[in-house]
Amino acid sequence: MVEEPPVKISVIIASLNDIRIKNALDSLSNQTLKPFEIIVADGGSKWEISKICEEYDAKLENLSGNVVESRNKAISLVKGDLVAFLDTDETAVPTWLEDLARPILNGSADFSGGPMLHHEAKLGPERYVNLVEDFIYEYQVPYNIAYLPLGNSMWRLTLLRQLGGFDQSIPYSEDYDINIRALNAGYKGVFVPDAAIYHDHSEFDSYSKLAKKRYAYLRAAALVFIKNRAISMRMRSRPGGRVKHPFYIVETLLKPIALLDALIRG
Numbered sequence: 001m002v003e004e005p006p007v008k009i010s011v012i013i014a015s016l017n018d019i020r021i022k023n024a025l026d027s028l029s030n031q032t033l034k035p036f037e038i039i040v041a042d043g044g045s046k047w048e049i050s051k052i053c054e055e056y057d058a059k060l061e062n063l064s065g066n067v068v069e070s071r072n073k074a075i076s077l078v079k080g081d082l083v084a085f086l087d088t089d090e091t092a093v094p095t096w097l098e099d100l101a102r103p104i105l106n107g108s109a110d111f112s113g114g115p116m117l118h119h120e121a122k123l124g125p126e127r128y129v130n131l132v133e134d135f136i137y138e139y140q141v142p143y144n145i146a147y148l149p150l151g152n153s154m155w156r157l158t159l160l161r162q163l164g165g166f167d168q169s170i171p172y173s174e175d176y177d178i179n180i181r182a183l184n185a186g187y188k189g190v191f192v193p194d195a196a197i198y199h200d201h202s203e204f205d206s207y208s209k210l211a212k213k214r215y216a217y218l219r220a221a222a223l224v225f226i227k228n229r230a231i232s233m234r235m236r237s238r239p240g241g242r243v244k245h246p247f248y249i250v251e252t253l254l255k256p257i258a259l260l261d262a263l264i265r266g
Contacts, residue, residue: 007105008036009097010080010157013058014067016043018088020200025056027091027197033098035084041074043067068174072165075157084154089200090116092152099195100154110187111179113141113153114195122202125210128245129201139241145189146230150175152197159187170227173220180228210247215254222262 011028015021021040028035038058042049043065053060063073075083082104084097096114103109115137121127133149140147153175163181166174179189204210224230242248 007082007101008080009033009082009084009101009154010078011035011038011084011086011097012041012071012074012078013038013086013088014041014043014070014074015045015049015088016067017045017047019047021049021088022052023091023200024086024088025052025058027093027096028086029056030094031092031097032095033101035097036080037078039074039077041070043070066168066171068166068168068171072168075160075165078157081157082154083157083160085150085152086197087151087199089203090151090197091200092197093195096152096195096197097154099192103190103192104154104156108188109190110159111148111153111155111182111189112192112195113145113148113189114192114197115141116149116152116199117196118199118201123205124245125204125207125247126201128210128243128247129204130199131243131245133199135241135243141191145191146176146179146183148175148179148189148191150178151199152195167227170220170223172217173224176221177224177228180224180230184228207247211250211254214251215258218251218255218258219261219265222259223265226262 013021013024025038028038038056040053040058040060041063042060043063050060061074061077063070082101084100086092100112100114103112116133118130121130136147159182163178167177170177182189
């Protein structure tokens with residue numbers, strides 16, 4: 001007789017034309033706590049993704065829209081108790097699901113998340129994004145769980161549905177938004193240092209691409225904090241440190257422009 005797992009964990013992977021999903025699915029096959037189901041929320045990939053999903057017994061769902069819309073649609077299909085989010089450019093360590101689930105199962109948290117690690121960067125733009133993530137996990141997330149990125153997190157399904165899912169009007173920072181809404185509603189999130197994933201940023205092969213993506217993120221993050229009336233938290237939640245890379249000067253100049261843009265849009 002097969003022993004039932006202590007909890008049913010669903011994993012959602014939002015996908016669009018990224019062959020690296022094979023590595024993400026392979027890392028899930030090696031988990032010490034096996035997922036109950038893996039839902040690949042595909043936004044319309046142009047290659048035969050179904051073969052890879054079949055290989056790893058993942059449920060391929062054709063859910064049109066941007067990544068936020070696809071995730072919201074996937075949440076409505078979940079049959080597990082807990083929902084973990086992994087991206088196509090991420091691979092999880094073997095104890096990832098087990099480590100994320102532990103504080104939720106023992107009642108000390110309603111959502112949890114772990115750090116992102118990196119392989120050696122090949123180009124300067126990729127190295128900058130790696131350093132930014134290192135900064136987030138060293139100087140922000142441990143002090144304020146509102147900064148937890150979605151791509152390495154686990155949630156009670158009932159909580160996600162109670163909050164109405166992700167705000168589809170704020171792509172790039174929908175994770176900050178739902179974190180703040182959950183905390184404001186009285187729920188608790190915790191950082192789990194052992195629940196690590198490796199994040200591949202090799203797609204950043206030019207500084208123009210980097211600048212465009214970072215500006216979109218800065219504007220979206222400002223929109224989130226304006227929407228939730230938490231702009232003062234955004235300003236004071238940095239205990240120190242800086243990203244040691246020449247592009248940091250460019251990003252510093254982009255921040256007030258992105259904030260003004262967000263204020264006008266907001």
